[in-house]
Amino acid sequence: MAVSGLPPYDEANIFARILRGDIPCRKVYEDTWALAFHDIAPQAPVHVLVIPKGPYCSFADFSAEASSEEIAGFIRAVGTVARQLGLEPPGYRLLANMGTESGQEVPHFHIHLFAGRPLGRMLPGVG
Numbered sequence: 001m002a003v004s005g006l007p008p009y010d011e012a013n014i015f016a017r018i019l020r021g022d023i024p025c026r027k028v029y030e031d032t033w034a035l036a037f038h039d040i041a042p043q044a045p046v047h048v049l050v051i052p053k054g055p056y057c058s059f060a061d062f063s064a065e066a067s068s069e070e071i072a073g074f075i076r077a078v079g080t081v082a083r084q085l086g087l088e089p090p091g092y093r094l095l096a097n098m099g100t101e102s103g104q105e106v107p108h109f110h111i112h113l114f115a116g117r118p119l120g121r122m123l124p125g126v127g
Contacts, residue, residue, distance in 0.1 A: 007107065009055040015108035019053060029081045033073030036081045036113075045116025046085060046092070050078050056109040059098045078111055087115045093122070 025037035056062035092115035097104035
């Protein structure tokens with residue numbers, strides 16, 4: 001069930017198609033709860049997307065509708081990916097866009113993991 005005010009999940013979105021195996025990806029990690037793969041248009045030397053395997057259109061949908069087991073499994077998967085890529089000592093950034101004003105392009109909840117260079121401030125002029 002979709003969160004009030006959010007669109008229903010679109011089974012034709014690109015991440016749903018990747019999860020079904022209709023579209024290939026450069027897989028980094030996969031478990032019961034999540035799939036991680038390299039972004040096709042990287043914005044940093046390391047740019048990996050981590051997506052839950054469930055049909056959640058946004059963070060709002062995922063946080064309201066996913067089971068505690070799904071949420072814990074997904075968050076652990078994000079941490080596992082960062083550790084396996086050796087990103088903890090130098091550091092990394094996690095970013096999740098929610099809605100059109102944030103720049104969310106794919107209506108499937110996902111986290112961007114950026115690393116590989118100093119990333120600077122998150123928003124210019126914000127301390």
